Amino acid sequence: MNMLIILALAVPSIALAISGIFVLWISKQNKGTKHMIEISEAVKAGAAAFLKREMKIIIPISVIISIAISYFIGYTNGIAFAMGAALSALAGFLSLKITVKTAVRAANSTHSGLGKTFILAFRGGSTVGLAVPAMAILAIAILYSLFPDPITIAGVGIGASLIALFIRIGGGIFTKAADMGADLVGKVEANIPEDDPRNPATIADNVGDNVGDAAGMGSDIYESYIVTMLASILIASLIGLESNLLYPILIGISGMIASIFGVLITRPNNTDVMKPLNKSFYVSASIAIGLNFILTYFYLGQTNLAYALFGTTVIGVLLVPIIQKITDHYTNHKFKPVRDISDSAKWGYASLTLTGIIKGLQSTGPMVVALIIAIMISFIISSNSAPDNSQSLLYGIFGTSLTAMSMLSLAGIVLSIDAFGPIADNAGGIVEMTAMGKKNREVTDEIDAVGNTTKAVTKGFAIASAALAALAMLQAFQFEASEVFNEQFDYSLTNPSVIIGLLVGGLIPFFITSQLIDGVSRAASKMVDEVRSQFKNNPDILAGKSTPDYAKCVDISTLASLKELWKSAFIVIASPILLGLLLGPESVAGLLMGAVVTGIFLAYHLANTGGAWDNAKKLIEMKGNKGTEEHKVAVVGDIIGDPYKDTAGPALNTVIKLLNTIAIVFVSIFFGIISI
Numbered sequence: 001m002n003m004l005i006i007l008a009l010a011v012p013s014i015a016l017a018i019s020g021i022f023v024l025w026i027s028k029q030n031k032g033t034k035h036m037i038e039i040s041e042a043v044k045a046g047a048a049a050f051l052k053r054e055m056k057i058i059i060p061i062s063v064i065i066s067i068a069i070s071y072f073i074g075y076t077n078g079i080a081f082a083m084g085a086a087l088s089a090l091a092g093f094l095s096l097k098i099t100v101k102t103a104v105r106a107a108n109s110t111h112s113g114l115g116k117t118f119i120l121a122f123r124g125g126s127t128v129g130l131a132v133p134a135m136a137i138l139a140i141a142i143l144y145s146l147f148p149d150p151i152t153i154a155g156v157g158i159g160a161s162l163i164a165l166f167i168r169i170g171g172g173i174f175t176k177a178a179d180m181g182a183d184l185v186g187k188v189e190a191n192i193p194e195d196d197p198r199n200p201a202t203i204a205d206n207v208g209d210n211v212g213d214a215a216g217m218g219s220d221i222y223e224s225y226i227v228t229m230l231a232s233i234l235i236a237s238l239i240g241l242e243s244n245l246l247y248p249i250l251i252g253i254s255g256m257i258a259s260i261f262g263v264l265i266t267r268p269n270n271t272d273v274m275k276p277l278n279k280s281f282y283v284s285a286s287i288a289i290g291l292n293f294i295l296t297y298f299y300l301g302q303t304n305l306a307y308a309l310f311g312t313t314v315i316g317v318l319l320v321p322i323i324q325k326i327t328d329h330y331t332n333h334k335f336k337p338v339r340d341i342s343d344s345a346k347w348g349y350a351s352l353t354l355t356g357i358i359k360g361l362q363s364t365g366p367m368v369v370a371l372i373i374a375i376m377i378s379f380i381i382s383s384n385s386a387p388d389n390s391q392s393l394l395y396g397i398f399g400t401s402l403t404a405m406s407m408l409s410l411a412g413i414v415l416s417i418d419a420f421g422p423i424a425d426n427a428g429g430i431v432e433m434t435a436m437g438k439k440n441r442e443v444t445d446e447i448d449a450v451g452n453t454t455k456a457v458t459k460g461f462a463i464a465s466a467a468l469a470a471l472a473m474l475q476a477f478q479f480e481a482s483e484v485f486n487e488q489f490d491y492s493l494t495n496p497s498v499i500i501g502l503l504v505g506g507l508i509p510f511f512i513t514s515q516l517i518d519g520v521s522r523a524a525s526k527m528v529d530e531v532r533s534q535f536k537n538n539p540d541i542l543a544g545k546s547t548p549d550y551a552k553c554v555d556i557s558t559l560a561s562l563k564e565l566w567k568s569a570f571i572v573i574a575s576p577i578l579l580g581l582l583l584g585p586e587s588v589a590g591l592l593m594g595a596v597v598t599g600i601f602l603a604y605h606l607a608n609t610g611g612a613w614d615n616a617k618k619l620i621e622m623k624g625n626k627g628t629e630e631h632k633v634a635v636v637g638d639i640i641g642d643p644y645k646d647t648a649g650p651a652l653n654t655v656i657k658l659l660n661t662i663a664i665v666f667v668s669i670f671f672g673i674i675s676i
Contacts, residue, residue, distance in 0.1 A: 004246050004249065004250060004299070005141055005144070005145050005246075007250075007253055008137055008138075008140075008141035008246075008249050008252075008253060009138065009141055009142075011134075011137070011253050011256050011257060012133075012134035012135070012137045012138045012141075012256060013134075013138075014260070015130040015131070015133075015134040015256055015259075015260055015412070016130070016131055016134050016135075018130055018260060018263070018264075019126070019127045019128075019130045019131040019134075022123045022124070022126060022127045023098065023101075023127055025123065026098075026101060026102050026105060026120065026123060026124055026127070027101070029105040029108075029109065029120060030105065030108050030109075031104050031105055031108060032104060032105070032107060032108030032430075032434075033108075033434065035434045036104055036107060036108060036430055036434050037104065039104075039203070039206075039429075039430050039433050039434065040100065040103065040104035040430065042203050042550060043100055043103075043203060043206045043207050043210065043426065044100045046203060046204065046207035046550075046551075046554040046558075047096055047100060047207050047210045047211055049554070049558060050170075050171075050174060050207065050211050050554075050557075050558045050561070051092075051093065051096065051211070051215075053558055053562055054166065054167075054170050054561075054562060054565070055089070057166075057562060057565055057566070058089070058163060058166050058565075061566075061569075062081075062082070062085045062159070062162070062163070065081065065158075065162070066078045066081050066082045066085070066159075069081050069155050069158070069665065072666075072669065073155070073665055073666065073668065074152060076147045076152040076153060076155075077152060077153065077154060077155030077665055078155060079143075079155075080143050080147075080152075080153040080154070080155040080156035080159065081155035081156065081158050081159040082159060083139055083142075083143060083156055083159065084139065084155065084156035084157060084158065084159025084160040084161075084163075084223075084226060085159030085160065085162060085163045086159070087135045087136070087139050087160070087222065088159065088160045088161075088162075088163035088164050088167075088219045088222055088223055088226075089163050089167070089219070090135065091131075091132045091135060091218040091219045091221075091222035092163075092164075092167045092171075092215035092216070092218050092219040093215065094127075094128060094131055094132075094218065095128045095132070095214040095215050095217065095218030095219075095419065096210045096211060096214050096215040096218075098124050098127045098128055098214075098419075099124065099128075099209075099210050099214040099419070099422050099423050099426060100210055100426070101124070102120060102121060102123075102124030102127075102423045103124075103422075103423050103426030103427045103429075103430060104426075104427070104430055105120055106120045106121045106124070106423055106424065106426075106427035106444070107426075107427040107428075107430035107431050107434075107436070107440075107444065110427070110431060110436065110439075110440035110441075110443040110444060111440065113270055113443065114269075114270050114271075114273070114443050114446060114447070115268030115269055115270040116268060117424075117427070117443050117444065117447060118268055118269065118273050118276075118420075118447055119266070119267070119268040121420040121423040121424050121427065121447060122266055122276075122277075122416070122417075122420045124419070124420060124423045125415070125416050125417070125418065125419030125420030125421075125423060126263040126266075126416040126419075126420075127419075128214070128218055128415060128416070128419040129259065129263065129411075129412050129413065129414070129415035129416025129417070129418075129419055130256075130259065130260065130263060130412050130416065132218050132221050132222045132225070132411070132412075132415055133221070133222070133225050133252070133255075133256060133259070133408075133409075133411045133412045133415070134256065134412075135222060136160075136222050136225035136226045136229070136252075137225075137229075137249065137252050137253065137256060139156060139160075139226060140153075140156070140226065140229050140230065140233070140249060140252075141249060143156055144233070144246075144249075149237070150230070150233045150234045150236075150237045150245075151234065151237065151238075151480065151664075153230075154230060154234065154661060154664050154665050155661075155665050156226060156230065157223075157226055157227045157230045157657070157660075157661035157664075157665075158658065158661045158662060158665055160219075160222060160223035160226040160227065161223045161227060161654055161657050161658035161661055162569065162573075162658060163219060163223075164216075164219040164220050164222065164223040164654045165568065165569055165572065165651060165654045165655065165658055166565055166569060167211075167215055167216055167219045167220075168216045168219070168220060168647075168650055168651045168654055169516065169519075169561075169564060169565055169568055169569070169647070169651055170211070170561045170562060170564075170565050171208070171211035171212035171213075171215050171216040171561070172212050172216060172516065172520075172561075172643070172646050172647030172648075172650065172651060173516065173519050173520050173523055173557075173560060173561035173564050173647055174204075174207070174208050174211050174212060174523075174557045174558065174560075174561040175205070175207075175208025175209060175211060175212030175213065175557075175646060175647075176208070176212070176520045176523075176524065176642040176643045176646055176647050177204075177208075177520055177523030177524045177526075177527050177556070177557045177560055177561065178201050178204035178205040178207070178208040178527060178553065178554075178557045179205050179208060179639075179642050179646075180520065180524035180527065180528075180639050180642055180643075181201045181204075181524050181526075181527025181528045181530070181531055181553070182199050182201035182202055182204070182205045182527075182531070183635055183638070183639050184524070184528050184639060185199075185201075185528055185531040185532055185535070186199040186201070186202075186531070187632075187635050188632055188635055188636065189532075190535065190542060191627060192542070196432065196433075197432075197433040197434075197548075198541055198542055198544060198548065199531065199548070200530065200531050200534045200535075200541070200548035200549060200550060200552070200553050201527055201530075201531050201553045202429065202433065202550070203550035203551075203553065203554060204527070204550065204553040204554045204556070204557045205429070206426055206429045206430075207554055207557070208557065209422045209425050209426055209429075210422060210426065212646055212647075213421065213422040213425070213455065213646065214419065214422045214423075216646075216650060217415070217418060217419065217455075217458065217462075217650075218415070218419070220462055220650060220653070220654060221411050221414075221415050221458075221462065223654060223657065224408060224411070224462055224465050224466060224469065224653070224657070225252070225408050225411055227469050227473065227657045227660070227661060228401075228404045228405050228407075228408045228465060228468070228469040228472075229248050229249065229252055229405055229408070230661075231401050231404070231469050231472035231473045231476055231660075232247075232248035232398070232401040232402055232404070232405045232472060233245060233246075233248050233249070234473075234476040234480075234664070235394075235397055235398050235401050235472060235475060235476050235479070236248070236398055238476060238479040238480060238483065239391070239394035239395075239397070239398065239479065240394075247296075247299065247300065247309065247402070248401070248402065248405045250295050250296075250299055251292060251313055251402065251405045251406050251409050252405065252408075252409050253295070254287075254288055254291035254292050254295055254409060255284075255288050255406070255408075255409020255410050255411070255412065256409070256412055257287070257291055258283075258284040258285070258286075258287035258288035258291060258409075258410065258412075258413070259284050259410065259411075259412025259413040259416070260412070261283060261284060261287050262280040262281060262283050262284030262287070262412075262413040262416070263280065263412070263413065263416055265279070265280060265283055266279070266280045273446065273447055273450045274450055277417050277450070277454070280413060280416075280417070281320075281321070281410075281413055281414070281417060282321075284410060284412075284413040285317050285318075285320065285321070285410060288317050288406070288409060288410060289313075289314055289317055292310055292313045292314070292317075292406065293310055296309065296310040296313075304385045305385045305395075307385075308381045308382045308384065308385035308395075308399065309382060309385075309398075309399060309402055311378075311381045311382075312378040312381065312382055312399040312400070312402040312403045312406070313402055313403070313405075313406035313409075314406075315374050315377055315378050315403045315406075316374070316378075316402065316403040316404065316405065316406030316407040316408075316409070317406050317407070317409075317410065319370065319371075319374050319403070319407050319464065320407055320410055320414065320461060322370050323367065323370060323457075323460045323461055323464045324457045324460070324461070326363065326366045326367050326370065326460065327363075327367075327456050327457045327459070327460035327461075327607075327608065327611075328453060328456075328457060329363075329366075330359060330360070330362070330363035330608045330611075330612060331453060331456040331457075331608055331611035331612050331615055332453050332615065333449075333615045333616070333618060333619040333622070337359040337362070337363070337612055338359075338612050338615045338616050338619060339616075339619065340355055340359065341355045341356050341359060341612055341613065341616040341637070342616040342617075342619045342620055342634065344356075345616070345620065345630045345631075345633040345634045345637070346630055348633060349633050349636055349637075352613075352616070352633050352634065352636075352637045353637060353640065356609050356612055356613045356616070356637055356640075356641065357609060359608070359609065359612055360605045360606070360608045360609025360610075360612060360644075361605055361609075363604065363605065363608040363609075364601050364604050364605050364608075367460065367463075367464065367604050368600070368601070370464075371464060371467055371468070371600075374403055374468075375400055375403070375468070375471070378396075378399045378400045378402070378403040379396040379397070379399060379400050380396070381399065382395050382396050382398060382399020382400070382402075383395050383396030383399070397472065397475045400468065400471065400472060401468075401469075401472035401475075403468060404465060404468030404469045404471075404472055407461075407464070407465050407468065408465050408469075414457075414458055414461055415458065417454050417457075417458070418451075418454050418455055418457070418458035420447070420451060420454075421448070421450075421451025421454055421455045422451070422455075423451075424444055424447035424448040424450075424451045425448050425451060427444045427447075428441060428444035428445060428448050431444050449615075449618060453611075453615070455611075456607065456608065456611035456645070459607040459611075459645065459649060459650055460604065460607065460608070462650070462653050463600055463603045463604050463607065463649075463652075463653045464600075465653075466599075466600065466603075466653035466654075466656050466657055467596060467600040467653075467656070469657060469660075470592070470595075470596045470599075470656045470657060470659075470660050471596065473592070473657070473660035473661065473663075473664060474589065474592045474593060474596070474660060476664060477585075477588070477589060477592065477660065477663050477664050477667065478491065478585075478589055480664055480667050481585035481588075481589075481667050481670070484667055484668050485585070489584075489585050489586050489589075490586060491586055491589050491590075495586050496676045497583045497584060497586040497587040497590065497672075497676050498586050498587065498589065498590040499590065500579075500583060500587055500590065500676075501579060501583070501586070501587035501588060501589060501590020501591040501592075501593075501594065502590040502591070502593060502594040503590075503594065504575065504579060504587075504590075504591050504594065505590060505591035505592060505593060505594025505595035505596075505597075505598075505659075506594035506595070506597065506598045507594075507598075508571065508572070508575060508591075508594075508595050508598075508599075508655065508659070509595060509598045509599040509602050509603070509652050509655065509656075510598065510602065511571070512568045512571060512572070512648075512651065512652070512655055513602060513606070513648040513652065515564070515567055515568055516564070516568065516643065516647050516648040516651060517643045517644075517647065517648055519560070519561075519563075519564035519647075520642070520643035520647050521643070522560065523556070523557060523560030523561065523564075526556050526560060527553060527556055527557065530552060530553055530556055531553070534548055534549060534552075568651070568655070572655050572658050572659055572662070573658075573662055575591065575659070576588050576591055576592070576659055576662050576663045576666070577662065577666055577669070579591055580663070580666065580667070580669065580670030580671075580672070581669065581670065581671060581672075581673060582672070582673055582674050583672055583674055583676065584670055584671065584672025585667065585670045585672070586672075587672075588663050588667075588670055591659070591663075592659055592660055592663055595655070595656055595659050596656055599652050599653070599655060599656045600652075600653075600656070602649075602652060603649050603650075603652035603653055603656075604649075605649075606644040606645060606648050606649030606652070607644070607645050607649035607650065608645075609641060609644050609645070610641030610642065610643075610644030610645025610646065610649065611641070611645050612641070613634075613637040613638050613640065613641035613644075614638050614641055614642075614645070616634055616637060616638075617631070617634035617635055617637065617638040620634045
């Protein structure tokens with residue numbers, strides 16, 4: 001066991017060292033012209049200003065919660081919360097810094113062609129991809145070595161999820177307010193290209209790509225990894241599988257090693273960007289399965305249980321490309337759903353909007369079928385390996401949690417493939433703003449198009465992992481409630497408390513989605529007013545004779561996003577605690593299940609609908625129809641989809657996991673004052 005902890009500390013340290021080497025290599029690349037550097041510095045300053053203001057809100061709240069957890073629940077959970085929160089913020093910060101640093105160099109490398117630009121952007125993404133899961137493994141390993149009882153460190157999940165939610169909400173509203181404002185006035189009204197330097201919102205839009213896509217996804221994947229590993233360890237502990245307690249960490253280690261190999265074998269490609277990305281993923285997946293078998297053999301031996309648990313990890317690894325294919329089918333312009341949306345633009349705004357919603361709703365079916373099959377198979381093979389029938393349910397739950405863990409173990413390579421997308425997007429903005437030329441823009445557009453697809457795939461990956469992790473956490477909550485109160489609770493649908501919980505939990509994702517989209521809408525309206533005002537009051541801006549006031553637009557997005565931060569977080573934290581105090585653990589269990597069921601469907605629908613609208617617009621542009629009425633219709637569809645895919649959708653998987661970790665940590669105070 002001590003050897004396993006050493007391994008859990010050593011492998012992530014190697015991943016962090018490789019990330020550091022990539023950063024040094026990226027830093028040595030040419031940043032380009034003075035104008036390019038000025039734009040990059042403006043984006044950097046805007047992002048830093050946003051993070052500074054956000055942290056002024058987040059840090060005091062985090063300190064108060066850490067003290068409250070320490071006082072009411074125990075100091076070990078308070079410490080765990082602080083570590084989880086700090087590393088979640090660090091994951092977001094690193095993602096943002098690397099994206100800004102790499103983007104300007106990637107823009108300059110477009111002179112050298114597609115291959116050089118791609119590998120630069122990919123290595124920037126890999127820096128994030130390796131560092132984020134490495135920090136998650138280190139956090140759990142360090143906390144577990146200090147406090148070996150998993151329930152005493154469950155606060156790490158609250159810290160990770162809460163900060164991820166803050167960054168997701170803040171960054172999501174910032175980026176979409178800027179994006180919608182820039183598109184509505186720039187593209188639709190003024191008929192100027194995306195990222196045109198005459199658009200006052202263009203710097204804010206580029207800042208938003210960093211604080212929303214880069215920082216948001218970094219903190220999101222970090223907290224997904226933390227919560228999933230924590231859920232699996234908790235279940236092993238709660239059902240008495242002490243000898244297998246650290247097996248989930250072992251799965252994380254094998255995935256980390258596999259991701260390192262996948263990143264290192266990736267080479268430039270001057271014709272097809274997807275080929276090296278697909279190769280890196282499938283190599284990583286194959287290595288992960290092989291390593292899982294070897295490490296399982298040496299750790300658990302040659303037993304039926306060992307083979308069964310290894311089987312559940314194979315299911316988790318295979319689930320990643322399945323979710324990838326489903327998401328790709330519904331969001332990639334090569335396939336029928338996006339082509340149907342693109343064709344519907346010919347008949348106007350209503351047709352395009354309805355077609356997008358229909359395809360997004362349809363996409364939830366195959367994803368949930370894939371999850372159901374994975375859950376069923378993993379449960380059956382692991383439950384059948386139980387020493388006796390009385391323990392079959394417990395072993396089945398543990399197997400399902402390992403499926404989630406093995407899926408998340410590939411987060412390193414998945415995030416590497418995702419994180420180069422915002423870099424390519426930012427690089428394209430710099431190319432456009434500095435008038436580098438059509439050929440240079442074609443290079444960034446090609447990488448950006450692939451990046452849009454990989455971003456959608458990663459959102460699907462995060463949502464699926466959230467569903468599996470939340471189901472495992474729900475089971476852990478039920479076992480922990482029985483332990484704390486020394487009572488077997490009634491979680492059946494004949495219990496009114498459970499029904500009330502189901503209804504409240506089912507409502508929460510819809511209510512938070514409405515809040516977030518409303519927040520984006522209000523912020524975007526202010527941005528639209530500002531851009532229109534600058535065009536009206538200073539006609540020289542559109543004539544290219546005067547520089548817009550970029551800083552004003554950055555400030556509008558910053559203030560609007562920070563204003564919305566606390567509302568959703570308060571609802572997520574307060575709802576399970578209040579329900580538990582009033583109606584007891586049964587009602588909280590209902591709440592968790594209701595939130596999972598509606599949350600995963602809604603999150604996947606929002607992410608895919610928004611991604612499909614975006615790529616439908618890009619398909620029209622690829623056909624050379626920019627500026628046409630059909631294109632304007634598609635642009636509006638893309639604008640509607642922006643808060644879907646980049647604000648509300650990604651926030652929901654964090655909401656689901658935060659509800660579960662709050663429930664587990666605070667279970668001891670769920671007295672149930674009201675008896676129904």
